[in-house]
Amino acid sequence: MATVFDVAQYVRDKTGPISTIKLQKLVFYCKAWSLVWDEDPLFPEEVQAWANGPVVPALYAVHKGKFFCPEKFEQADVSRLTDAQKETIDAVLEAYSHLSPQGLVSLTHSEKPWIEARGGIPDYEICNKSISDASIAEYYSSIKV
Numbered sequence: 001m002a003t004v005f006d007v008a009q010y011v012r013d014k015t016g017p018i019s020t021i022k023l024q025k026l027v028f029y030c031k032a033w034s035l036v037w038d039e040d041p042l043f044p045e046e047v048q049a050w051a052n053g054p055v056v057p058a059l060y061a062v063h064k065g066k067f068f069c070p071e072k073f074e075q076a077d078v079s080r081l082t083d084a085q086k087e088t089i090d091a092v093l094e095a096y097s098h099l100s101p102q103g104l105v106s107l108t109h110s111e112k113p114w115i116e117a118r119g120g121i122p123d124y125e126i127c128n129k130s131i132s133d134a135s136i137a138e139y140y141s142s143i144k145v
Helices: 004-015 020-037 057-063 083-096 101-109 112-118 133-141
Strands: 048-050 053-055
Touching (some): 004 057, 020 053, 020 057, 020 083, 053 057, 053 101, 101 112
């Protein structure tokens, strides 16, 4: 199975230099749409409902304190991604990569999975509650694309 690092590397390879906050949101949307289109999570790592939107803590641990993500993720092996997974990621990038980091944060803040996982915790407060794959799949499968 692919990991979040494989997905992050593939995204970085496609976009070029990218802020860590934008990378986190694009990786989240890759997982979300893979749950809908492929009926399978793109990666197994947990997504949490942080103040700035969905974050994968395992990925955050690698880029913590940096504004831009590294050029190479040491743990990544994009060959673990199937052609179908790459198609999903490419479609997500086509749909979302034009948005700014703050635009992506705002978008995720308006969506049910992040809102429900936070359970009423104010936007600016720390939260490490998980956003379940089930809630992600349920919400995004209801969106018309």
